Amino acid sequence: MKLNKKDILEALRTITVPGAGENMVDSGAVTNVLTFGDEVIVDITIKNPTLQARKKTEVEIMKAIHDKVEQKAQVKVNLKVDAPAPKEKVEIKGKAIPGIKNIVAIASGKGGVGKSTTTANIAVSLSEMGFKVGVLDADIYGPSIPIMFDVPHERPLSVNVDGKSKMKPVESYGVKVLSIGFFTKPDQAVVWRGPMAAKALNQMIFDAAWGELDFLLLDLPPGTGDIHLSIMQSLPITGAVIVSTPQTVALADAKKGVAMFQQESINVPVLGIVENMAYFTPEELPDNKYYIFGKEGARNLAEDLDVRLLGEIPLVQSIREAGDVGRPAALQSGSPLSKSYEELTRNVVEETVRRNKSLPPTEAIKITTMAGCSAVKN
Ligand SMILES: Nc1ncnc2c1ncn2[C@@H]1O[C@H](COP(=O)(O)OP(=O)(O)OP(=O)(O)O)[C@@H](O)[C@H]1O
Ligand SMILES: [Mg+2]
Incomplete structure (x- = not known):
């Protein structure tokens, strides 16, 4: 229909x-x-x-x-x-966050399309370019950032900042990391409602000693539901990056993701779309490209929606392996993969700069009432 x-x-x-x-x-x-x-x-x-x-x-x-x-x-x-x-009126929780210049949310409609992998690699590329970067893993269903940064057993320490105890993010490859996964037991399924998740994330932003950051990347859980609304209601997000594979089902969900950010009551600028798993390339035959999920689907979607295609990342075994062992592929400087991630990252920076020139800072909240959705009211 x-x-x-x-x-x-x-x-x-x-x-x-x-x-x-x-x-x-x-x-x-x-x-x-x-x-x-x-x-x-x-x-x-x-x-x-x-x-x-x-x-x-x-x-x-x-x-x-x-x-x-x-x-x-x-x-x-x-x-x-x-x-x-x-x-x-819903209470406005946080306006600008002192010290954090840009919060960029990485989202998708569909699960498993590579949000966390993309987040980790953009973070590493940003850090290599000299930016101060943090990653906040907001995936309450399946936090995977601790594994991707090889810090699955770390726990954030408490530090004293101006007489207040704050959580110190774990640092890996020059990136500061906090994850809901640090506070839950592995294998423990966490089922949280939006407002609870928003509260936990708020603590990880406002009660953490991030220091100065140029970018805080927010790895969102899959979907476009209640949790996303709660997060967007409580955080001043500068812009969103949407990840999709070229597959029709993923694109349909990516479209919903874009629409969610753009709807008037949320109004977070979409910086662009990343086509992940754009084509498969066997390591030993780097010039062969197989479009197993379809060709240029995300490129066409970006054109349709009039948002930028920020990058095309191939499906390569080493990206998956690098994620599993906690050494993001973008770390291998000079490799074709790290070049793809660098280009993607440069485009994200460019779009963020453009966005900041043309728009006022996103306010934490523009929503007053969301019929059919639960709103944060604490
Ligand atoms: N370009 C790629 N090439 C090869 N494997 C990839 C690529 N991108 C992601 N993967 C692999 O696909 C799987 C899913 O990726 P990832 O966890 O990043 O997706 P996600 O969108 O964050 O998933 P979720 O919705 O569960 O949070 C992982 O095993 C990851 O290593
Ligand atoms: Mg993920």
């Missing part, structure tokens, strides 16, 4: 906004409509609704789409309040 934006807008034109006297599309209350397959996300902004009016509007939107467009559509309504009543 493929929903179409025009039909959705037509359906929404049958709803009037309380107090506006006009339908919600022409009155400008509908600020964005996004569709993916059978999912539709409707962003609306309404002036000071009562709780009841808000619920009513949500129900009306769902009903209009189900009745007039597609009964099985999965509808999500993000309702923003123009002049919110104070008690409905």
